[in-house]
Structure formats: C-alpha cells, structure tokens
Amino acid sequence: MNLVIREGARLAQPGEFTLRAFLNGRITLPQAEAVLDIVNAKSEQMLRLGISHLLSKNIRSVDNLQKELLEVISVLEAHIEFPEEEIEEISLGRLQEDVKKILKEIEELIEKGERVFSVKEGHKVVVAGRTNVGKSSLVNIFLEEERMITSAIQGTTRDVVCEECVIEGVFLKIVDTAGILTPKDEVEKKALRKTEQMLNEADLILLMFDASSLLEKEDKILIEKLKDRPLLGVINKVDLPLRINVEEVKRKIGDVVYISCKTGEGIDTLKQKIKNKIVLEDISSFEDAVFSLRHIQLLKKVKMNLEYSLEEIEKKAPLDKILGFLREGYFHLEEIQGKRYTEDVLNTVFSKFCIGK
Incomplete structure (x- = not known):
C-alpha cells in the first residue's frame, strides 16, 4: 500500500466511490x-x-x-x-x-419517517431496580460479554451506561442504571438524574427484584413510581430460596418473569417477553417513506x-x-x-x- 501511494495513488475518502456514482x-x-x-x-x-x-x-x-x-x-x-x-x-x-x-x-x-428513524435508532430498554438485584449481570448476559463491573458490594454501578445489542432479531439500546434512590454525593446525584431521564425515555422498563429477599422500601418506591410506565417485572436469583412476595409484585405491576443470572434459567423466556412487549413497527409497508x-x-x-x-x-x-x-x-x-x-x-x-x- 505504501509503495502504491509513493507512486502517486492516494487513499479513498469516506464514501468516495458512492459519491462519484451520485x-x-x-x-x-x-x-x-x-x-x-x-x-x-x-x-x-x-x-x-x-x-x-x-x-x-x-x-x-x-x-x-x-x-x-x-x-x-x-x-x-x-x-x-x-x-x-x-x-x-x-x-x-x-x-x-x-x-x-x-x-x-x-x-x-x-x-x-420518524417511526422508521426510531426503529433504526433502536428501542430503548432500561434495566431498573434497587442496588444489588443483578441489573449489571443481566445487561452482561444481553451483551454476551462482561461489559459491566459486577460484585456483591451494593452500589457497584454508580453511573448510567447505554449499550447496543440485538435480542430475538430486534435492535435494542440496553441501559444499565444505578440503583440509587438516596444520593450521598454529587456523583450519585448526577447518576440519579440521568437514571430518571432514561426511565422517561424508555420504550420498556425491566424492573428487577431479588427473589431471595422480601420487598424492601426501595422496591416499593420504584413500583409506585413506575407502575404506569411500559413495565416488565424481572424476579432474579430464583436459584436461591424464594422469600419475595410474588403475588404483591404481580398485583402492582402485572407481568413478571423468573430468571437466574447465575444459572441462565428463564433468560430465553425473558428475551421473548421483551420482543413481545416492544411495540414492533411493521415498516415493511414504509418503502415509499422518508428514512x-x-x-x-x-x-x-x-x-x-x-x-x-x-x-x-x-x-x-x-x-x-x-x-x-x-x-x-x-x-x-x-x-x-x-x-x-x-x-x-x-x-x-x-x-x-x-x-x-
């Protein structure tokens, strides 16, 4: 390549061949x-x-x-x-x-055109829940890589992270949020503001719970806050003894899926539920639309x-x-x-x- 360039050739510019065709x-x-x-x-x-x-x-x-x-x-x-x-x-x-x-x-x-553009940009799915319910672990499963840092220490995730992935053939933007409801410093205040913004923009919210513990105050606050949004309950850690009041969760938010990020149980069911919950635009008839x-x-x-x-x-x-x-x-x-x-x-x-x- 260097030899060709020395003899007078040059690297093509971005899109140059398509530009010439135009x-x-x-x-x-x-x-x-x-x-x-x-x-x-x-x-x-x-x-x-x-x-x-x-x-x-x-x-x-x-x-x-x-x-x-x-x-x-x-x-x-x-x-x-x-x-x-x-x-x-x-x-x-x-x-x-x-x-x-x-x-x-x-x-x-x-x-x-705006509907076509929104499909091109990807549906936004926000993973929410109090600290240490497994939000980052679930996002890593969707991404099929250890993109998010996870640990047993509460509050490991202190920021909002948005990643792209394809689930069941649907292009999505998956958002991992900090499980902070009472910020202690300026960093956590910014994370909370960003989380609220993402929740407002979400096409679907996955509200996660810990199956091995009773509903805590933070869980109930989030249920009340998000109950009128497009919501899917995700009860994680079903590989552990069940302590959560499932009926209470169902009564307040409706549909729930049982999963274990540790064993992979229920993940395929969750992916199918996400696809069904997202309002998929049938844009096959939009061939004459602006795009x-x-x-x-x-x-x-x-x-x-x-x-x-x-x-x-x-x-x-x-x-x-x-x-x-x-x-x-x-x-x-x-x-x-x-x-x-x-x-x-x-x-x-x-x-x-x-x-x-």
Whole structure:
C-alpha cells in the first residue's frame, strides 16, 4: 500500500466511490443514503428496508408531493405572469384546500419517517431496580460479554451506561442504571438524574427484584413510581430460596418473569417477553417513506413554508407572496431527492461512510 501511494495513488475518502456514482448520475442521493443504511443495518428488518430504498430511484411519496405542489405553483405562476390571458380566476378557497391537502400528506410522511428513524435508532430498554438485584449481570448476559463491573458490594454501578445489542432479531439500546434512590454525593446525584431521564425515555422498563429477599422500601418506591410506565417485572436469583412476595409484585405491576443470572434459567423466556412487549413497527409497508433525519428535517421545513402560505391566503395577501412560500417548500422537496444540493450537504451525507465505499 505504501509503495502504491509513493507512486502517486492516494487513499479513498469516506464514501468516495458512492459519491462519484451520485455525481456521475448513476444513483440518486436517497439511493446513496440507502447504501449507508445497508452497511449500518443492525437488524434484518432494517436491511430489507435499506435494500428496497436502494432499488428505488427516488422516494415515491416525495415524488408525488412534488407533482401536487408543482401543479398549485403552476396555476399561481400563470395568473401572475399572464394576467391578461383568459385564465379562469383563481379561487383562494380552492387554493387553501389544495395546500391543506398537501400539508396533511406531509405531516403523515413526517410521522412515518420518524417511526422508521426510531426503529433504526433502536428501542430503548432500561434495566431498573434497587442496588444489588443483578441489573449489571443481566445487561452482561444481553451483551454476551462482561461489559459491566459486577460484585456483591451494593452500589457497584454508580453511573448510567447505554449499550447496543440485538435480542430475538430486534435492535435494542440496553441501559444499565444505578440503583440509587438516596444520593450521598454529587456523583450519585448526577447518576440519579440521568437514571430518571432514561426511565422517561424508555420504550420498556425491566424492573428487577431479588427473589431471595422480601420487598424492601426501595422496591416499593420504584413500583409506585413506575407502575404506569411500559413495565416488565424481572424476579432474579430464583436459584436461591424464594422469600419475595410474588403475588404483591404481580398485583402492582402485572407481568413478571423468573430468571437466574447465575444459572441462565428463564433468560430465553425473558428475551421473548421483551420482543413481545416492544411495540414492533411493521415498516415493511414504509418503502415509499422518508428514512433519514435529513429527510425529516427538510420535510419539516416544507411544512413550515406551507403553513406560512396558508397564513398569507387567510390574509388575502398578494399571490406572489403566497407563491414565494410554496416555491421555497418545493425547493426543499428537491433537496430530499438530491436534485438540489450544496457541498455541505454532500459532506454531511458521505462523511458517515467508511473509507472508500
């Protein structure tokens, strides 16, 4: 490699080959983004979706929006450019209806795109419970490595740690939390704040208990605090004599799973329960949806411009002012498809690729 470089060759930049394909018109910008999605796919579901996007030249739903919006723009332009021609007088009421229809479609597309993006990012599963119930041990089992430090000493975990893994084919972000309810110092205060933030963002909370001990005050506080959240009770240490009041736990939080992090008993059942509890999006029908944060951000700009145009229609503003907002929205749709782009946009997209590609 060094010899080749000395003779005048150079290392490829991140995504350079895909960038060249785009610049030479071989693929569209959404197709280039689909290549990255395929490379980074963490689950079979996302791999299939990435392939379907790669096979589509453009995003069909955005194509349809462009056609609808261009039709409205063309009517306005005709009235502005050729006022003396015998063109049917424009109806602001009809114009308002047309823009509202497109706006509704954009809102639905944003909502679809955000659902696809959330699946790509991974569902957040937070492991909670008082100290020494086996939270870090369970996370290590999910990760299939000794990622978290574990010991019999209470409070070994004093921070919040988030790791990625795939359980039963589902891409998840597993969060190990500190079992601290009464912080003693600034570090523990920060850990508690971070734990509460993670609990608020969780798609599912695994609330763990120690089967070998009675419910303690901390257990009851957590049950009361989390009972209305998406919750699954996990009773650990079933390899030891059972002392916990299982019926009380079931009565307060519902579904529970019995496991032993030491022997592995019940782990497969827990994994299946997690998959069943997570609301899996069937995104197989989302092949025509936007699928990146860039697309969603641009659609939100389109939405904002259409909302501005509706405000001007309400005020019976001059047609050229209304047209300005509609054109701006149309330009953002072209940006999604890569028909308009800047060097900064290309740098942002292709810098995420590995060397070459």
